[in-house]
Amino acid sequence: MSSPDDVVVQPNSDRRRGPRLNPSLVVGGVIVMCVVLMALVSFAWTPYDPTRVDATQRLLGSSAKHWFGTDKFGRDVLSQILMGSRTTLFVGLVAVGVAAVIGVPLGILAAMTTRRLGELLMRGNDLLLAFPALLLAIMFGAVYNASTLTAMIAIGIASVPNFARVIRSGALQVMGTEYVLAARSAGRRPFAIGVRHVLPNVSSLIIVQTSVSFAIAVLAEAALSFLGLGTPPPTPSWGRMLLESQEMLYSAPRLAIFPGLAIAVAVLGFNLLGDGLRDRFDPKLEDRR
Amino acid sequence: MTAVIDPVTSPDAEHAVLTVRGLGVTVRDVALVRDVDLTIGPGERVGLIGESGSGKSMTALGIMGLLPEDVTATGSVRLTGVEHDLIGADERALSRVRGRDVAMVFQEPMTALNPTMRVGDQVAEAMLIHRTEPNRRAAQASAVDRLDRVGLPDPIQAARAYPHQLSGGQQQRVVVAIALANDPALLVCDEPTTALDVTVQALVLDLIVRGVTARNSAMLFITHDLAVVATVCQRVLVMYGGRVVEAGRVDQVFTRPRHRYTQGLIGASDLEVVDSRGRLATIAGSVPAAGSFPVGCVFRNRCNHSTELCKIPPDWTGPDSANGFACHHPAGLSNV
Numbered sequence: 263m264s265s266p267d268d269v270v271v272q273p274n275s276d277r278r279r280g281p282r283l284n285p286s287l288v289v290g291g292v293i294v295m296c297v298v299l300m301a302l303v304s305f306a307w308t309p310y311d312p313t314r315v316d317a318t319q320r321l322l323g324s325s326a327k328h329w330f331g332t333d334k335f336g337r338d339v340l341s342q343i344l345m346g347s348r349t350t351l352f353v354g355l356v357a358v359g360v361a362a363v364i365g366v367p368l369g370i371l372a373a374m375t376t377r378r379l380g381e382l383l384m385r386g387n388d389l390l391l392a393f394p395a396l397l398l399a400i401m402f403g404a405v406y407n408a409s410t411l412t413a414m415i416a417i418g419i420a421s422v423p424n425f426a427r428v429i430r431s432g433a434l435q436v437m438g439t440e441y442v443l444a445a446r447s448a449g450r451r452p453f454a455i456g457v458r459h460v461l462p463n464v465s466s467l468i469i470v471q472t473s474v475s476f477a478i479a480v481l482a483e484a485a486l487s488f489l490g491l492g493t494p495p496p497t498p499s500w501g502r503m504l505l506e507s508q509e510m511l512y513s514a515p516r517l518a519i520f521p522g523l524a525i526a527v528a529v530l531g532f533n534l535l536g537d538g539l540r541d542r543f544d545p546k547l548e549d550r551r
Numbered sequence: 552m553t554a555v556i557d558p559v560t561s562p563d564a565e566h567a568v569l570t571v572r573g574l575g576v577t578v579r580d581v582a583l584v585r586d587v588d589l590t591i592g593p594g595e596r597v598g599l600i601g602e603s604g605s606g607k608s609m610t611a612l613g614i615m616g617l618l619p620e621d622v623t624a625t626g627s628v629r630l631t632g633v634e635h636d637l638i639g640a641d642e643r644a645l646s647r648v649r650g651r652d653v654a655m656v657f658q659e660p661m662t663a664l665n666p667t668m669r670v671g672d673q674v675a676e677a678m679l680i681h682r683t684e685p686n687r688r689a690a691q692a693s694a695v696d697r698l699d700r701v702g703l704p705d706p707i708q709a710a711r712a713y714p715h716q717l718s719g720g721q722q723q724r725v726v727v728a729i730a731l732a733n734d735p736a737l738l739v740c741d742e743p744t745t746a747l748d749v750t751v752q753a754l755v756l757d758l759i760v761r762g763v764t765a766r767n768s769a770m771l772f773i774t775h776d777l778a779v780v781a782t783v784c785q786r787v788l789v790m791y792g793g794r795v796v797e798a799g800r801v802d803q804v805f806t807r808p809r810h811r812y813t814q815g816l817i818g819a820s821d822l823e824v825v826d827s828r829g830r831l832a833t834i835a836g837s838v839p840a841a842g843s844f845p846v847g848c849v850f851r852n853r854c855n856h857s858t859e860l861c862k863i864p865p866d867w868t869g870p871d872s873a874n875g876f877a878c879h880h881p882a883g884l885s886n887v
Binding site: 368376377434439440443444445446447448449450454458459462463465523 | 615617619621642643645647648649650651653654657658660662663664666667668676677680681727729830
């Protein structure tokens with residue numbers, strides 16, 4: 263097991279982990295990169311102003327001038343899709359940020375306190391978990407006007423229980439390790455143990471959970487915008503594009519297809535990335551390291 | 552037959568580094584450790600031996616105040632330089648003591664180091680917690696020095712390494728460096744070499760012994776390896792069923808064991824004695840689960856010499872808690 267003691271330290275030897283790249287990690291990563299790239303491009307350039315209404319250019323099919331055609335107000339669909347990716351990413355970032363900032367400390371706290379208090383926190387967590395995310399968002403929308411921000415916060419709060427639960431299970435595992443016992447035997451206070459020892463060792467779980475929650479947040483934002491409770495006009499959003507295409511589903515199906523495809527591909531991308539990352543940082547492999 | 556060997560005078564309570572009186576460890580009404588008395592003087596190295604499940608580790612964790620949440624300790628644990636009793640002290644008070652006055656070396660070096668922290672940072676941290684070094688920079692420099700002193704090749708490079716980049720023996724050297732970082736008055740070692748290769752074992756043991764000798768620290772050394780105890784320790788306590796069944800000087804206990812359990816242990820470790828079928832000597836049966844030890848003498852259901860008398864708990868026979876045994880039918884006399 264242990265090699266003779268005079269072996270020289272090898273700083274470059276790699277950790278034992280699964281294959282470095284797996285297909286879902288690559289495909290998911292590429293899709294997510296594309297979405298990010300679209301959002302970045304939209305800051306610098308879009309073919310047309312996505313909010314410019316032009317009655318003479320209504321409901322045009324795909325052409326060299328308008329690749330994805332125009333909608334019933336004569337707005338360029340490609341430009342709207344590009345701009346919509348910004349909304350999607352922004353919503354995802356804030357929602358997942360809210361979920362992680364509340365959920366991660368909650369999960370670690372629940373793992374580190376007394377068993378009784380930890381269970382109490384988790385039962386409260388279950389209560390929140392049982393509450394549908396969309397219903398919470400609709401309530402938020404009804405109380406504080408429908409806006410991207412209220413949608414994001416509602417989605418974020420609804421994702422907290424998932425975060426807390428996953429992080430707690432990982433943190434419980436870490437709390438059972440000898441290095442936490444060693445840290446306690448060295449006189450480390452609980453707060454420092456949480457920050458210095460538990461948090462870094464559950465970071466892979468946080469990354470995986472972030473990616474998965476991102477997909478959920480993107481989908482939730484699309485659903486809320488479709489219901490008219492998310493991003494208000496004129497800011498382009500994939501969900502609202504779907505809503506506006508509804509009445510022309512038979513005459514101009516491409517108006518539903520392009521934003522629908524964008525949502526599906528983006529969600530697929532984040533899910534694949536999450537799966538790929540999970541395979542890469544399998545917590546069970548972590549133990550054998 | 553032989554001259555009576557002088558009992559080791561156990562260090563008197565005033566000068567002792569560690570004084571344990573009536574330590575008990577209980578989980579949900581099941582006693583894991585009962586009535587452990589233990590005194591260790593400065594520079595003294597005391598072994599604690601017994602099979603797995605005999606309560607050795609629980610005794611150590613009880614002394615350190617590191618027992619799991621639903622496990623409670625009773626009795627008294629006093630440490631030199633600490634005003635209060637360690638049993639019943641709150642976590643805040645304990646964390647001031649742990650790492651400074653008493654430190655611990657664990658069994659598995661692979662898991663005793665945080666895999667996400669550089670080795671040097673972990674050593675430096677041990678000194679920063681108790682302000683042994685004033686700031687991070689000084690602690691880092693001191694950490695490299697400590698790693699050098701535990702014999703890591705290229706300590707500057709090693710300080711930057713993560714634990715998985717070191718071998719098991721090197722990792723255990725780091726653990727020892729962390730434990731000794733604040734020159735503790737007492738070092739508790741819980742089977743520190745069990746997970747290591749035999750060749751590496753000797754090096755790490757030597758390192759630990761030199762470390763505590765240089766600091767005149769007391770040491771409590773837990774192991775089930777009798778040979779290790781014989782080389783490392785001066786005194787030894789034999790535990791079984793959560794009780795100390797025999798105690799005394801290493802040479803005395805190992806050459807003339809009195810308790811039948813000690814006798815069995817030593818017999819089982821002799822690889823030259825075989826029975827008529829060529830099989831090694833063993834102790835019959837296995838260690839019962841915690842809470843299912845027999846009433847009276849805890850060893851009586853596995854002992855060849857047990858009688859009706861053994862249903863009554865045997866009294867401690869000996870001048871003090873550091874020398875003696877608890878057996879109705881001790882070895883070394885004509886078999887009663």
